[in-house]
Amino acid sequence: xxxxxxxxxxxxxxxxxxxxxxxxxxxxxxxxxxxxxxxxxxxxxxxxxxxxxxxxxxxxxxxxxxxxxxxxxxxxxxxxxxxxxxxxxxxxxxxxxxxxxxxxxxxxxxxxxxxxxxxxxxxxxxxxxxxxxxxxxxxxxxxxxxxxxxxxxxxxxxxxxxxxxxxxxxxxxxxxxxxxxxxxxxxxxxxxxxxxxxxxxxxxxxxxxxxxxxxxx
Numbered sequence: 150x151x152x153x154x155x156x157x158x159x160x161x162x163x164x165x166x167x168x169x170x171x172x173x174x175x176x177x178x179x180x181x182x183x184x185x186x187x188x189x190x191x192x193x194x195x196x197x198x199x200x201x202x203x204x205x206x207x208x209x210x211x212x213x214x215x216x217x218x219x220x221x222x223x224x225x226x227x228x229x230x231x232x233x234x235x236x237x238x239x240x241x242x243x244x245x246x247x248x249x250x251x252x253x254x255x256x257x258x259x260x261x262x263x264x265x266x267x268x269x270x271x272x273x274x275x276x277x278x279x280x281x282x283x284x285x286x287x288x289x290x291x292x293x294x295x296x297x298x299x300x301x302x303x304x305x306x307x308x309x310x311x312x313x314x315x316x317x318x319x320x321x322x323x324x325x326x327x328x329x330x331x332x333x334x335x336x337x338x339x340x341x342x343x344x345x346x347x348x349x350x351x352x353x354x355x356x357x358x359x360x361x362x363x364x365x366x
Contacts, residue, residue, distance in 0.1 A: 187229050188251065188363035192240030193270060195344035195359040203258060206354035210256075214358055215241045219250035224363070226253055226305070228274060228282035235364070243364050251363040255301070257288035258356040259348040265291050267345040268359040271301030273309040273330075276337040283308040284361050298343035299323055306330050306339040 196213025200206040211217035215237070244250055255268035267289050274282040285304035289297050303323045310317055315333045317326050330336040344357040 186365060188232055188365055190233050190235050190240070190243075190364035190366070191228070192235050192237050192362050192364070193272075193342045193360070194237050194240070194362060195268070195342055195357075197344060197346045197358075198356045199349050199353045201353055203260070203354045203356075206258060206356040207256070207358070210356040210358045214360060216244070216250065216252070216360065216362060218246040219244055219248050221254070222249060222251050223254055224251045226284040226286070226308075228272060228284050228361075230279050230281045232363075240362060240364060243366065244362070251365075252360045253284045253286055254358060254360040255286035255288045256356065256358045257290070258354055259290070260352055260354045261348045262350045262352055264348040265293075265345065266348065266355065266357050267292050267294055267297035267343055268357045269294075269297045269301035269341055269343040270359045270361050271298070271303065271305035271339070271341045272361070273302070273305035273339040274337050275309060275313065276335055278337075280313075283312075286359075288357075292345075294343045294345035297345065298341040301343070302339050302341040303327075305341075306336060309336060309339075 194214040194216060196210045198206040198209025198213060200209055208217060253270060255270055257266040257268045259266050269287045271285040283305040285301050287297060287301040287304060310330050313335045315330060315335055317329050342359050344359045346355050346357045348355045
């Protein structure tokens with residue numbers, strides 16, 4: 150019996166030693182309590198799709214944008230500090246079929262013939278790239294691509310301006326406020342991407358999407 154307990158104790162001690170060694174071998178980056186996922190790159194894309202089925206028209210719009218192969222996860226509108234904007238072509242080469250992909254997306258659809266729709270993403274980036282910026286999504290009916298895109302850009306820039314404490318008159322037109330924001334020295338740039346489309350004349354579902362797609366690598 151004594152021999153049994155000696156063997157048992159030896160095995161137990163060996164197991165503890167192996168467990169401790171295994172825990173020490175784990176890369177600490179995976180166990181840091183404050184570890185977070187912050188995108189390092191982003192690209193902008195857009196697309197249109199038409200089909201008799203609403204969902205299929207959305208799929209075709211995603212194909213037009215080049216992101217149909219991803220499992221898309223919609224996120225809210227913060228542009229991470231130091232995140233770098235890359236081209237659509239470069240971004241599409243960095244994503245893989247089935248990949249969980251985070252994006253800010255604007256989407257709109259109609260099956261009314263000739264009805265004008267649009268989907269826009271606005272961006273505003275602070276001059277100090279250690280601070281975060283804003284992305285905004287906007288979808289509308291009856292607006293031109295220019296009007297819809299500028300509205301999305303206005304939303305992003307205004308959210309950033311209020312965060313930075315930039316004084317402005319909300320009753321001013323966008324072109325005037327844009328100059329105020331830039332003159333403040335806090336906002337480096339604002340821009341937008343917009344996809345507009347007219348509803349198919351035969352009543353097919355028409356979907357327009359615009360997206361800011363994050364790359365984690």
